[in-house]
Amino acid sequence: MTEQLLADWFAAHPRLLVITGAGCSTEVGIPDYRDEQGQWKRPQPVTYQAFMGDALVRKRYWARSMLGWRVMGQAQPGRAHRALALLEQQGRIELLITQNVDGLHSAAGSRSSLDLHGRIDTVRCMDCGRRLARSQLQQSLLARNPHWAQLYAAPAPDGDADLEHENFSAFEVPACPHCSTGMLKPDVVFYGESVPRERVEQAMAALERADGLLIAGSSLMVYSGFRFAQAAARQGKSLIAINQGVTRADDLLEFKLEMDVGQALLSMARAT
Structure with missing residues:
Protein backbone atom coordinates (compact mmCIF):
# COMPACT_ATOMS: atom_id res chain seq x y z
CA MET A 1 0.00 0.00 0.00
CA PRO A 31 25.59 10.88 12.24
CA ASP A 32 22.70 13.34 12.13
CA TYR A 33 21.90 16.28 14.41
CA ARG A 34 18.25 15.66 15.28
CA ASP A 35 16.00 12.97 16.69
CA GLU A 36 12.63 11.84 15.29
CA GLN A 37 10.91 14.71 17.09
CA GLY A 38 13.17 17.21 15.33
CA GLN A 39 15.03 18.09 18.52
CA TRP A 40 18.79 18.43 18.89
CA LYS A 41 20.56 15.19 19.86
CA ARG A 42 23.74 17.08 20.76
CA PRO A 43 24.90 20.65 21.34
CA GLN A 44 24.32 22.93 18.38
CA PRO A 45 27.27 23.23 15.97
CA VAL A 46 29.72 26.10 16.05
CA THR A 47 28.43 29.38 14.65
CA TYR A 48 30.07 31.47 11.97
CA GLN A 49 30.49 34.34 14.41
CA ALA A 50 32.25 32.19 17.02
CA PHE A 51 34.53 30.55 14.44
CA MET A 52 35.59 33.84 12.89
CA GLY A 53 35.97 35.74 16.16
CA ASP A 54 37.72 33.33 18.52
CA ALA A 55 41.06 31.59 17.86
CA LEU A 56 40.39 28.99 20.56
CA VAL A 57 37.07 28.06 18.92
CA ARG A 58 38.93 27.52 15.64
CA LYS A 59 41.52 25.33 17.34
CA ARG A 60 38.78 23.23 18.93
CA TYR A 61 36.96 22.97 15.61
CA TRP A 62 40.01 21.79 13.67
CA ALA A 63 41.15 19.38 16.38
CA ARG A 64 37.77 17.67 16.30
CA SER A 65 37.63 17.86 12.51
CA MET A 66 41.04 16.19 12.20
CA LEU A 67 39.66 13.16 14.05
CA GLY A 68 36.23 13.29 12.41
CA TRP A 69 37.78 13.27 8.94
CA ARG A 70 38.62 9.59 9.46
CA VAL A 71 34.94 8.83 8.86
CA MET A 72 33.87 11.69 6.60
CA GLY A 73 36.84 11.46 4.27
CA GLN A 74 36.24 7.76 3.59
CA ALA A 75 32.44 7.68 3.42
CA GLN A 76 30.91 6.11 0.32
CA GLY A 118 28.70 23.94 0.51
CA ARG A 119 31.14 21.04 0.68
CA ILE A 120 33.20 19.85 3.65
CA ASP A 121 35.86 18.37 1.33
CA THR A 122 36.99 21.89 0.39
CA VAL A 123 38.64 24.58 2.55
CA ARG A 124 38.64 28.30 1.76
CA CYS A 125 41.04 31.04 2.83
CA MET A 126 39.05 33.89 4.34
CA ASP A 127 41.74 36.39 3.29
CA CYS A 128 42.82 35.57 -0.27
CA GLY A 129 39.77 33.47 -1.21
CA ARG A 130 41.80 30.57 -2.59
CA ARG A 131 40.56 27.02 -2.02
CA LEU A 132 42.29 23.76 -1.27
CA ALA A 133 41.25 20.17 -0.75
CA ARG A 134 40.33 19.19 2.80
CA SER A 135 42.51 16.08 2.36
CA GLN A 136 45.52 18.36 1.78
CA LEU A 137 44.82 20.25 4.98
CA GLN A 138 44.43 16.95 6.83
CA GLN A 139 48.05 16.05 6.11
CA SER A 140 49.22 19.39 7.48
CA LEU A 141 47.08 19.04 10.62
CA LEU A 142 48.42 15.54 11.28
CA ALA A 143 52.03 16.65 10.76
CA ARG A 144 51.68 19.54 13.20
CA ASN A 145 49.70 17.65 15.82
CA PRO A 146 50.98 14.05 16.02
CA HIS A 147 49.86 13.60 19.65
CA TRP A 148 46.27 14.50 18.80
CA ALA A 149 46.25 11.96 15.97
CA GLN A 150 46.51 9.18 18.57
CA LEU A 151 43.28 10.18 20.31
CA TYR A 152 39.95 8.49 19.74
CA ALA A 153 36.70 10.38 19.37
CA ALA A 154 33.32 9.13 18.18
CA PRO A 155 32.19 10.57 14.85
CA ALA A 156 29.74 13.48 14.91
CA PRO A 157 27.74 15.21 12.13
CA ASP A 158 29.45 17.06 9.27
CA GLY A 159 32.92 15.61 9.84
CA ASP A 160 33.05 16.64 13.49
CA ALA A 161 34.06 14.34 16.38
CA ASP A 162 33.01 14.17 20.02
CA LEU A 163 36.25 15.29 21.62
CA GLU A 164 36.08 17.14 24.93
CA HIS A 165 38.12 17.85 28.06
CA GLU A 166 41.31 18.62 26.13
CA ASN A 167 43.46 21.75 26.21
CA PHE A 168 42.73 22.89 22.68
CA SER A 169 45.05 25.88 23.04
CA ALA A 170 47.96 23.54 22.24
CA PHE A 171 46.52 22.53 18.89
CA GLU A 172 48.27 24.04 15.86
CA VAL A 173 46.20 25.26 12.91
CA PRO A 174 48.14 26.10 9.74
CA ALA A 175 47.55 29.29 7.81
CA CYS A 176 46.60 29.36 4.13
CA PRO A 177 49.39 27.73 2.06
CA HIS A 178 48.76 30.22 -0.77
CA CYS A 179 49.01 33.58 0.99
CA SER A 180 50.82 32.27 4.12
CA THR A 181 48.75 34.29 6.59
CA GLY A 182 45.06 33.78 5.86
CA MET A 183 42.54 32.03 8.12
CA LEU A 184 41.22 28.72 6.80
CA LYS A 185 37.54 27.82 7.06
CA PRO A 186 35.61 24.83 5.69
CA ASP A 187 33.84 25.85 2.50
CA VAL A 188 30.44 25.30 4.11
CA VAL A 189 27.68 27.55 5.40
CA PHE A 190 27.95 27.65 9.20
CA TYR A 191 25.06 28.39 11.51
CA GLY A 192 24.65 32.16 11.58
CA GLU A 193 25.94 32.46 8.01
Whole structure:
Protein backbone atom coordinates (compact mmCIF):
# COMPACT_ATOMS: atom_id res chain seq x y z
CA MET A 1 0.00 0.00 0.00
CA THR A 2 2.78 2.41 0.97
CA GLU A 3 4.88 1.63 -2.10
CA GLN A 4 1.82 1.98 -4.33
CA LEU A 5 1.05 5.41 -2.86
CA LEU A 6 4.60 6.50 -3.63
CA ALA A 7 4.54 4.95 -7.10
CA ASP A 8 1.29 6.74 -7.96
CA TRP A 9 2.72 10.07 -6.83
CA PHE A 10 5.89 9.53 -8.87
CA ALA A 11 3.78 8.72 -11.93
CA ALA A 12 1.73 11.90 -11.49
CA HIS A 13 4.80 14.12 -11.01
CA PRO A 14 7.39 13.14 -13.61
CA ARG A 15 9.87 15.99 -13.02
CA LEU A 16 10.87 16.60 -9.41
CA LEU A 17 12.73 19.03 -7.26
CA VAL A 18 14.34 16.98 -4.48
CA ILE A 19 15.61 18.25 -1.13
CA THR A 20 17.77 15.84 0.83
CA GLY A 21 19.09 15.87 4.37
CA ALA A 22 21.10 13.88 6.89
CA GLY A 23 18.77 10.88 6.71
CA CYS A 24 20.27 10.02 3.34
CA SER A 25 23.74 9.61 4.87
CA THR A 26 23.17 8.05 8.29
CA GLU A 27 23.30 4.53 6.86
CA VAL A 28 26.90 5.11 5.70
CA GLY A 29 28.08 6.11 9.17
CA ILE A 30 27.63 9.90 9.17
CA PRO A 31 25.59 10.88 12.24
CA ASP A 32 22.70 13.34 12.13
CA TYR A 33 21.90 16.28 14.41
CA ARG A 34 18.25 15.66 15.28
CA ASP A 35 16.00 12.97 16.69
CA GLU A 36 12.63 11.84 15.29
CA GLN A 37 10.91 14.71 17.09
CA GLY A 38 13.17 17.21 15.33
CA GLN A 39 15.03 18.09 18.52
CA TRP A 40 18.79 18.43 18.89
CA LYS A 41 20.56 15.19 19.86
CA ARG A 42 23.74 17.08 20.76
CA PRO A 43 24.90 20.65 21.34
CA GLN A 44 24.32 22.93 18.38
CA PRO A 45 27.27 23.23 15.97
CA VAL A 46 29.72 26.10 16.05
CA THR A 47 28.43 29.38 14.65
CA TYR A 48 30.07 31.47 11.97
CA GLN A 49 30.49 34.34 14.41
CA ALA A 50 32.25 32.19 17.02
CA PHE A 51 34.53 30.55 14.44
CA MET A 52 35.59 33.84 12.89
CA GLY A 53 35.97 35.74 16.16
CA ASP A 54 37.72 33.33 18.52
CA ALA A 55 41.06 31.59 17.86
CA LEU A 56 40.39 28.99 20.56
CA VAL A 57 37.07 28.06 18.92
CA ARG A 58 38.93 27.52 15.64
CA LYS A 59 41.52 25.33 17.34
CA ARG A 60 38.78 23.23 18.93
CA TYR A 61 36.96 22.97 15.61
CA TRP A 62 40.01 21.79 13.67
CA ALA A 63 41.15 19.38 16.38
CA ARG A 64 37.77 17.67 16.30
CA SER A 65 37.63 17.86 12.51
CA MET A 66 41.04 16.19 12.20
CA LEU A 67 39.66 13.16 14.05
CA GLY A 68 36.23 13.29 12.41
CA TRP A 69 37.78 13.27 8.94
CA ARG A 70 38.62 9.59 9.46
CA VAL A 71 34.94 8.83 8.86
CA MET A 72 33.87 11.69 6.60
CA GLY A 73 36.84 11.46 4.27
CA GLN A 74 36.24 7.76 3.59
CA ALA A 75 32.44 7.68 3.42
CA GLN A 76 30.91 6.11 0.32
CA PRO A 77 27.44 6.66 -1.17
CA GLY A 78 24.54 4.63 0.21
CA ARG A 79 21.23 3.45 -1.22
CA ALA A 80 19.54 6.87 -1.15
CA HIS A 81 22.43 8.51 -3.01
CA ARG A 82 22.55 5.77 -5.65
CA ALA A 83 18.78 5.78 -6.11
CA LEU A 84 18.64 9.53 -6.68
CA ALA A 85 21.50 9.33 -9.19
CA LEU A 86 19.54 6.63 -11.04
CA LEU A 87 16.36 8.71 -11.00
CA GLU A 88 18.31 11.61 -12.49
CA GLN A 89 19.60 9.33 -15.28
CA GLN A 90 15.98 8.41 -15.96
CA GLY A 91 15.14 12.09 -16.43
CA ARG A 92 13.02 12.36 -13.30
CA ILE A 93 14.93 15.06 -11.39
CA GLU A 94 14.95 18.74 -12.32
CA LEU A 95 17.40 19.54 -9.52
CA LEU A 96 18.61 17.82 -6.38
CA ILE A 97 19.18 20.26 -3.51
CA THR A 98 21.16 18.73 -0.68
CA GLN A 99 21.55 20.26 2.74
CA ASN A 100 24.36 17.78 3.42
CA VAL A 101 27.98 18.81 3.00
CA ASP A 102 29.43 15.31 2.51
CA GLY A 103 29.48 15.34 -1.32
CA LEU A 104 28.00 11.83 -1.50
CA HIS A 105 25.31 12.70 -4.05
CA SER A 106 28.01 13.83 -6.48
CA ALA A 107 30.08 10.75 -5.65
CA ALA A 108 27.06 8.57 -6.51
CA GLY A 109 26.80 10.20 -9.93
CA SER A 110 24.22 12.97 -9.48
CA ARG A 111 25.12 15.81 -11.82
CA SER A 112 22.09 18.08 -11.54
CA SER A 113 22.73 18.80 -7.89
CA LEU A 114 23.18 21.84 -5.70
CA ASP A 115 25.22 21.75 -2.47
CA LEU A 116 23.09 24.31 -0.64
CA HIS A 117 25.43 24.51 2.36
CA GLY A 118 28.70 23.94 0.51
CA ARG A 119 31.14 21.04 0.68
CA ILE A 120 33.20 19.85 3.65
CA ASP A 121 35.86 18.37 1.33
CA THR A 122 36.99 21.89 0.39
CA VAL A 123 38.64 24.58 2.55
CA ARG A 124 38.64 28.30 1.76
CA CYS A 125 41.04 31.04 2.83
CA MET A 126 39.05 33.89 4.34
CA ASP A 127 41.74 36.39 3.29
CA CYS A 128 42.82 35.57 -0.27
CA GLY A 129 39.77 33.47 -1.21
CA ARG A 130 41.80 30.57 -2.59
CA ARG A 131 40.56 27.02 -2.02
CA LEU A 132 42.29 23.76 -1.27
CA ALA A 133 41.25 20.17 -0.75
CA ARG A 134 40.33 19.19 2.80
CA SER A 135 42.51 16.08 2.36
CA GLN A 136 45.52 18.36 1.78
CA LEU A 137 44.82 20.25 4.98
CA GLN A 138 44.43 16.95 6.83
CA GLN A 139 48.05 16.05 6.11
CA SER A 140 49.22 19.39 7.48
CA LEU A 141 47.08 19.04 10.62
CA LEU A 142 48.42 15.54 11.28
CA ALA A 143 52.03 16.65 10.76
CA ARG A 144 51.68 19.54 13.20
CA ASN A 145 49.70 17.65 15.82
CA PRO A 146 50.98 14.05 16.02
CA HIS A 147 49.86 13.60 19.65
CA TRP A 148 46.27 14.50 18.80
CA ALA A 149 46.25 11.96 15.97
CA GLN A 150 46.51 9.18 18.57
CA LEU A 151 43.28 10.18 20.31
CA TYR A 152 39.95 8.49 19.74
CA ALA A 153 36.70 10.38 19.37
CA ALA A 154 33.32 9.13 18.18
CA PRO A 155 32.19 10.57 14.85
CA ALA A 156 29.74 13.48 14.91
CA PRO A 157 27.74 15.21 12.13
CA ASP A 158 29.45 17.06 9.27
CA GLY A 159 32.92 15.61 9.84
CA ASP A 160 33.05 16.64 13.49
CA ALA A 161 34.06 14.34 16.38
CA ASP A 162 33.01 14.17 20.02
CA LEU A 163 36.25 15.29 21.62
CA GLU A 164 36.08 17.14 24.93
CA HIS A 165 38.12 17.85 28.06
CA GLU A 166 41.31 18.62 26.13
CA ASN A 167 43.46 21.75 26.21
CA PHE A 168 42.73 22.89 22.68
CA SER A 169 45.05 25.88 23.04
CA ALA A 170 47.96 23.54 22.24
CA PHE A 171 46.52 22.53 18.89
CA GLU A 172 48.27 24.04 15.86
CA VAL A 173 46.20 25.26 12.91
CA PRO A 174 48.14 26.10 9.74
CA ALA A 175 47.55 29.29 7.81
CA CYS A 176 46.60 29.36 4.13
CA PRO A 177 49.39 27.73 2.06
CA HIS A 178 48.76 30.22 -0.77
CA CYS A 179 49.01 33.58 0.99
CA SER A 180 50.82 32.27 4.12
CA THR A 181 48.75 34.29 6.59
CA GLY A 182 45.06 33.78 5.86
CA MET A 183 42.54 32.03 8.12
CA LEU A 184 41.22 28.72 6.80
CA LYS A 185 37.54 27.82 7.06
CA PRO A 186 35.61 24.83 5.69
CA ASP A 187 33.84 25.85 2.50
CA VAL A 188 30.44 25.30 4.11
CA VAL A 189 27.68 27.55 5.40
CA PHE A 190 27.95 27.65 9.20
CA TYR A 191 25.06 28.39 11.51
CA GLY A 192 24.65 32.16 11.58
CA GLU A 193 25.94 32.46 8.01
CA SER A 194 23.75 33.08 4.96
CA VAL A 195 23.40 30.75 1.99
CA PRO A 196 24.81 32.55 -1.08
CA ARG A 197 22.04 34.31 -2.99
CA GLU A 198 22.88 32.66 -6.31
CA ARG A 199 22.26 29.18 -4.85
CA VAL A 200 18.84 30.20 -3.56
CA GLU A 201 17.96 31.74 -6.93
CA GLN A 202 19.08 28.59 -8.79
CA ALA A 203 16.94 26.42 -6.52
CA MET A 204 13.88 28.66 -6.82
CA ALA A 205 14.17 28.67 -10.62
CA ALA A 206 14.31 24.86 -10.63
CA LEU A 207 11.24 24.72 -8.39
CA GLU A 208 9.32 26.80 -10.93
CA ARG A 209 10.08 24.18 -13.59
CA ALA A 210 9.36 21.13 -11.41
CA ASP A 211 6.08 19.24 -11.14
CA GLY A 212 6.43 18.45 -7.45
CA LEU A 213 8.73 18.55 -4.44
CA LEU A 214 10.19 15.47 -2.76
CA ILE A 215 11.76 15.87 0.68
CA ALA A 216 14.08 12.93 1.36
CA GLY A 217 15.64 12.26 4.75
CA SER A 218 15.24 15.75 6.19
CA SER A 219 13.24 17.34 8.99
CA LEU A 220 13.67 20.74 7.27
CA MET A 221 14.08 22.32 10.70
CA VAL A 222 16.66 24.71 9.23
CA TYR A 223 15.02 27.59 7.34
CA SER A 224 17.50 27.47 4.46
CA GLY A 225 15.83 24.26 3.27
CA PHE A 226 12.32 24.85 4.61
CA ARG A 227 11.92 27.96 2.44
CA PHE A 228 11.60 25.75 -0.66
CA ALA A 229 8.74 23.79 0.89
CA GLN A 230 7.00 27.09 1.64
CA ALA A 231 7.59 28.29 -1.93
CA ALA A 232 6.26 25.03 -3.40
CA ALA A 233 3.10 25.32 -1.29
CA ARG A 234 2.58 28.93 -2.42
CA GLN A 235 2.86 27.75 -6.02
CA GLY A 236 0.24 25.07 -5.43
CA LYS A 237 2.68 22.23 -6.08
CA SER A 238 2.45 18.86 -4.40
CA LEU A 239 4.95 18.12 -1.62
CA ILE A 240 5.69 14.75 -0.06
CA ALA A 241 8.32 13.59 2.42
CA ILE A 242 10.11 10.33 3.10
CA ASN A 243 11.49 10.84 6.59
CA GLN A 244 11.52 8.94 9.86
CA GLY A 245 10.10 11.55 12.19
CA VAL A 246 8.48 14.98 12.12
CA THR A 247 9.31 17.64 9.57
CA ARG A 248 8.83 21.38 9.75
CA ALA A 249 6.71 21.06 6.60
CA ASP A 250 4.28 18.43 7.92
CA ASP A 251 1.24 20.70 7.54
CA LEU A 252 2.18 21.44 3.90
CA LEU A 253 2.59 17.83 2.78
CA GLU A 254 0.24 15.78 0.64
CA PHE A 255 1.55 12.78 2.57
CA LYS A 256 4.61 11.56 4.45
CA LEU A 257 6.14 8.09 4.51
CA GLU A 258 7.96 7.28 7.75
CA MET A 259 10.23 4.61 6.34
CA ASP A 260 13.85 4.09 5.38
CA VAL A 261 14.58 6.67 2.71
CA GLY A 262 17.17 4.58 0.87
CA GLN A 263 14.87 1.58 0.61
CA ALA A 264 11.93 3.69 -0.59
CA LEU A 265 13.90 5.58 -3.23
CA LEU A 266 15.68 2.51 -4.53
CA SER A 267 12.32 0.76 -5.00
CA MET A 268 11.05 3.72 -6.99
CA ALA A 269 14.17 4.01 -9.10
CA ARG A 270 14.05 0.34 -10.02
CA ALA A 271 10.35 0.49 -10.81
CA THR A 272 10.56 3.60 -13.00
